Amino acid sequence: MNAIMLVVLGLAGILSGWFVYSRFIASRIYRLDPAFQTPAHELKDGIDYVPTNKYVLWGHHFTSVAGAAPIVGPAIAVIWGWGPAFLWVTLGTIFFAGVHDMGALWASVRNKGRSVGALSETLLGARARSMFMLVMFLVLLMVNAAFAVVISGLLIDFPSAVIPVWAAILVAVGIGQILYRTKIGLLMPTIIGVTLLYGAIFLGVAFPVSLPETVFGLSDRVMWALILFAYAGVASMLPVWVLLQPRDYINGIQLFIALGIIYLATFIAAPDVAAPFLNDAVPENTPSIVPLLFVTIACGAISGFHGLVASGTSSKQLDKETDARLVGYGGAVGEGMLALAAIVCTTAGFASLADWQATYDAFGAGSVTAFVQGGATILSNGLAIPAGLAATILTVTACLFAGTTMDTGLRLQRYVIQEAAGIAGIKALNNPFAATGLALAFCLAVAFGAGEDGAGGMAIWPLFGTTNQLLAALTLLIVTVILARLGRPTIYTLVPLAFVMVMTVIALLAQIGGFFSAGNWVLLVMALVILGAALMVAVTALRVLGRSGFKLVSPAE
Amino acid sequence: MTGWLARLSAFLKAAYEAPYRRTMAREARARDDAFMMLVFGEALGVPNPAAPYTLELMPVLHEEFHDWHLRMGMDHSPLEHVKCC
Incomplete structure (x- = not known):
């Protein structure tokens, strides 16, 4: 099968979801009303509640939710063959993610822009709120640990990316300073910034940098992970305008560039999909496809993180309620397209089935490295970019996304710790340095506790998906x-809810068994906490829904 | 062409600022509040060696004073000589 076929089918599915299903959900189920006064107008304060142009808001929402996760998930999940990953991403985007994201926005807009966490307290009780905070902290913890492992792996596999990945930080700081100190528009700094970033990529290809295999008795992988956590610790305490804001902005631009060149190169190169539709020769120790597929690909099919962004910030800026379709469903569509691109790179970027099988020789192998290698093959065939350069471009893209997520994630973890310390009355943790240090200690414990060398950090991925x-x-x-x-x-929301819930619980039980037999106590404890939370959600769900009644058909109006 | 470029630039500017508008505004407000405390501190009983200078700033900040004391959890002006509500 040709990759063009894959892309056309996937895009046709996702776009029909956008043009048909999202219209139906928006007009018949959520009944978005253009005349409804949104919180952005009702509570307008110039700080949290600001009516924002819907395209700007969509860009903000999409770039906040799309990062390295929709690449990592599909890149691991294609081990079961391209078919299951493809179907779950396409159908998940249409019937799950879009409905979920738009629903979170709508629920928040109709409740004065309150977040899902705050809504859960009102609708489900105070216990649901604390559970929500705990689960959020665990999600951030796992994402930071997994991404540190992902970036270290990439920096070792592709030494040419070392210079551009760190130079991107300098470029971002430079842009931040220019915009802060001068009044010039955004266009020139954007062009200069992107040019400098690509200049650094050329420089990196010419001068690859590798750490020695052992530094102070630590392997290079551990060393990179430590450097990354140190970076994230420092970056998360800087004022946002210094680094995070310009870095996010450049990442957003880079996201659109990367998506554009991958799709363009796929159409020109028209590679054949090397991977089988359904892999009947999965490597040993690969977990069962049901339920693991549905938690391995979270972002790209359905992801709880989107609900946090949608109800936390986007809902307070929605100009008209009907914009929720573009921002919520459209954001999910964008992320589905990124996941689809990742599937194409990891299945069609290999010369033969044997090559593909050699890369995917164990569960968790391949991953982002396969995305970079496969993507580089497609880019070099389609756009005549040298393979080394193409690989560096994709590595830098993945590292930038993951790096910014670590920075933001650590910042949010610090807030959660400070809030919890405030409730518990621990004054020492009010200090940002102490709170960041504690957050970093948790991250390190998970990254290295999950497996010596930090390489076991990828064992966290399915657990991250489960929590998400x-x-x-x-x-x-x-x-x-x-x-x-x-x-x-x-x-339309109950069926996805039941499906996701059942898959999550089955996956958790399977994972708990796996962690127990492997003696992986850190992850075992985390999985048990998550299982407790999952059961609580299920019980509350049945209780609350039993009270309000399951009205599955619309009453006559 | 120029109009199109200007529109693009404005769009990029909005895209740059929108995600962090709230963080910035909060930080700015926190700093303004600290400044307000400095200016009105003497009147509230906090000794301030720079009082002769900050006294001159009081009329400038008068308009914002009402929002400030509401934000600080005081329904009415805490100062005798500042009648804002």
């Missing part, structure tokens, strides 16, 4: 409860 899906289930539950109370059809 649990958040998604919670958001879908809130939306379903609201729909049930309004007497509207709940089936």
